[in-house]
Amino acid sequence: xxxxxxxxxxxxxxxxxxxxxxxxxxxxxxxxxxxxxxxxxxxxxxxxxxxxxxxxxxxxxxxxxxxxxxxxxxxxxxxxxxxxxxxxxxxxxxxxxxxxxxxxxxxxxxxxxxxxxxxxxxxxxxxxxxxxxxxxxxxxxxxxxxxxxxxxxxxxxxxxxxxxxxxxxxxxxxxxxxxxxxxxxxxxxxxx
Ligand code: VGL
Ligand code: ZN
Numbered sequence: 001x002x003x004x005x006x007x008x009x010x011x012x013x014x015x016x017x018x019x020x021x022x023x024x025x026x027x028x029x030x031x032x033x034x035x036x037x038x039x040x041x042x043x044x045x046x047x048x049x050x051x052x053x054x055x056x057x058x059x060x061x062x063x064x065x066x067x068x069x070x071x072x073x074x075x076x077x078x079x080x081x082x083x084x085x086x087x088x089x090x091x092x093x094x095x096x097x098x099x100x101x102x103x104x105x106x107x108x109x110x111x112x113x114x115x116x117x118x119x120x121x122x123x124x125x126x127x128x129x130x131x132x133x134x135x136x137x138x139x140x141x142x143x144x145x146x147x148x149x150x151x152x153x154x155x156x157x158x159x160x161x162x163x164x165x166x167x168x169x170x171x172x173x174x175x176x177x178x179x180x181x182x183x184x185x186x187x188x189x190x191x192x
Pocket of ligand 1 (some may be wrong): 008075110138139140141142192
């Protein structure tokens with residue numbers, strides 16, 4: 001069985017506080033991708049932070065897009081985004097949600113697989129999904145982390161490169177290379 005995971009197509013990443021360049025332009029593509037094939041399952045994920053999240057620059061009294069070392073790890077500090085219950089955290093009204101069977105939330109991590117209850121991998125296993133296609137936002141953060149985790153969880157993992165966008169061009173390029181080295185397949189929508 002094959003599933004499509006649509007990562008973090010939320011208002012803040014489209015035209016809100018952490019707008020990803022070109023994000024708006026892929027919504028129509030993603031809507032087409034949803035209809036393009038008879039997916040056994042289509043699921044979404046949603047970035048969902050508490051107000052004083054550790055990844056927010058404001059929490060540290062710093063400027064957004066600077067980096068800090070948190071427990072020995074370099075982490076990017078973001079503008080306040082996708083706060084639980086806010087308009088910015090809502091899935092974009094431009095996404096065709098008809099076939100999407102709910103969303104899995106990421107409170108603290110970039111990966112859609114990293115929720116404490118491992119809900120996403122159990123759902124995929126329950127539905128006998130072996131092949132997972134991933135699209136959405138952002139290439140260099142949540143798409144990257146979700147794809148790498150999908151491989152680790154034993155799924156054949158494919159990212160649809162023309163249905164995703166990154167925060168930064170350089171880190172997106174690095175992320176694509178890293179995913180590819182980890183065994184993630186990179187395809188374009190029309191080659192599926
Ligand atoms: C994301 C930056 C911060 C993402 C989430 O969805 O890729 N990026 N939080
Ligand atoms: Zn976030």
